[in-house]
Amino acid sequence: MHLARFPRIFLAHLPTPLERMDRLTEALGGPEIWIKRDDCTGLSTGGNKTRKLEFLMAEAKAWGADLVITQGATQSNHARQTAAFSAKLGMDCHLLLEDRTGYKEENYNHNGNVLLDVLHGATYERRGPGLDMNAEMEAVAQTFREQGRKVYTIPGGGSNTTGALGYANCALELVGQANDRDLVIDHIVHATGSTGTQAGLVTGLKALNAQIPVYGISVRAEKETQEKNVLKLAEGTADLIGCHGIVSGADIVANSDYVGDGYGIPTDAGIEAIKMFAKLEGILLDPVYSAKGAAGMIDLIRKGQYKKGERIVFLHTGGSASLFGYPSAFGVPANS
Numbered sequence: 308m309h310l311a312r313f314p315r316i317f318l319a320h321l322p323t324p325l326e327r328m329d330r331l332t333e334a335l336g337g338p339e340i341w342i343k344r345d346d347c348t349g350l351s352t353g354g355n356k357t358r359k360l361e362f363l364m365a366e367a368k369a370w371g372a373d374l375v376i377t378q379g380a381t382q383s384n385h386a387r388q389t390a391a392f393s394a395k396l397g398m399d400c401h402l403l404l405e406d407r408t409g410y411k412e413e414n415y416n417h418n419g420n421v422l423l424d425v426l427h428g429a430t431y432e433r434r435g436p437g438l439d440m441n442a443e444m445e446a447v448a449q450t451f452r453e454q455g456r457k458v459y460t461i462p463g464g465g466s467n468t469t470g471a472l473g474y475a476n477c478a479l480e481l482v483g484q485a486n487d488r489d490l491v492i493d494h495i496v497h498a499t500g501s502t503g504t505q506a507g508l509v510t511g512l513k514a515l516n517a518q519i520p521v522y523g524i525s526v527r528a529e530k531e532t533q534e535k536n537v538l539k540l541a542e543g544t545a546d547l548i549g550c551h552g553i554v555s556g557a558d559i560v561a562n563s564d565y566v567g568d569g570y571g572i573p574t575d576a577g578i579e580a581i582k583m584f585a586k587l588e589g590i591l592l593d594p595v596y597s598a599k600g601a602a603g604m605i606d607l608i609r610k611g612q613y614k615k616g617e618r619i620v621f622l623h624t625g626g627s628a629s630l631f632g633y634p635s636a637f638g639v640p641a642n643s
């Protein structure tokens with residue numbers, strides 16, 4: 308694996324810190340818990356999509372694009388980071404935002420990531436739930452192309468093989484940090500959605516033969532579907548980096564027990580996780596992704612799946628901007 312072979316625009320603040328969470332570790336009384344701060348990638352409040360966009364936007368630039376189009380849910384962190392990256396490169400950005408929750412609240416629909424999309428100069432249009440959003444996006448791209456625009460489309464979450472290179476790179480970075488401080492990592496846990504993060508991370512770890520299992524906590528799809536989709540992208544990513552066949556089904560583990568009522572709908576366990584991270588570690592999670600990932604990790608520690616003497620790294624994938632779309636999930640303003 309030699310990632311310098313791929314076009315990349317260096318914009319993320321890397322390496323992101325790898326920190327010990329002493330107070331959370333103490334509160335749970337189980338394994339030593341570390342956190343990889345990909346919420347600190349630096350672009351417009353940070354998050355995991357910035358690593359993927361370093362490779363995707365380099366491709367857009369190489370193609371001579373003047374307009375980038377992508378899609379996601381209303382409070383998409385991916386859309387916000389794409390809008391910010393486009394601004395930095397002087398490209399226009401257009402977003403398709405899917406209403407996956409049906410929430411009518413003003414803050415959900417216009418604050419948080421949506422506010423930041425607009426501040427970065429992106430335009431957007433909305434879509435109802437249940438459509439094939441990548442197909443919707445291609446149709447919109449076609450109308451812009453007919454107007455003479457050079458359009459580069461990015462799939463939801465930036466999750467194709469090019470985007471996943473960003474997380475192969477994260478694997479390299481994380482293993483390097485662990486080696487430098489004599490830290491043996493027993494497990495990596497993170498929230499998994501559009502699959503690029505887990506696919507890239509697993510592929511990178513396999514290419515390094517790091518022997519660290521990755522555990523994805525699903526925020527949307529059922530376990531079997533999620534594992535199948537992650538594996539497919541991991542296989543493609545392995546091919547892209549010249550490591551055909553290094554990833555197998557046994558390397559891909561997802562757990563869909565913490566989705567709750569659906570994508571973007573907060574869960575009680577997720578709200579508890581947000582409060583624990585905020586009050587014990589001074590770290591902000593988000594209700595859509597990282598809180599559900601953390602809730603899974605916390606529950607599995609309480610159930611004994613992860614034990615004293617082991618070291619877990621929680622990969623913080625970002626998302627705190629969406630907190631401002633969800634004040635009522637925290638009883639604000641009514642009970643504050």
Ligand SMILES: *Cc1c(COP(=O)(O)O)cnc(C)c1O
Binds near residue numbers: 596625
């Ligand atoms: C997109 C996202 C994820 C999931 O990453 P995928 O690569 O889509 O699986 C997790 N956390 C946050 C905050 C995200 O925005």
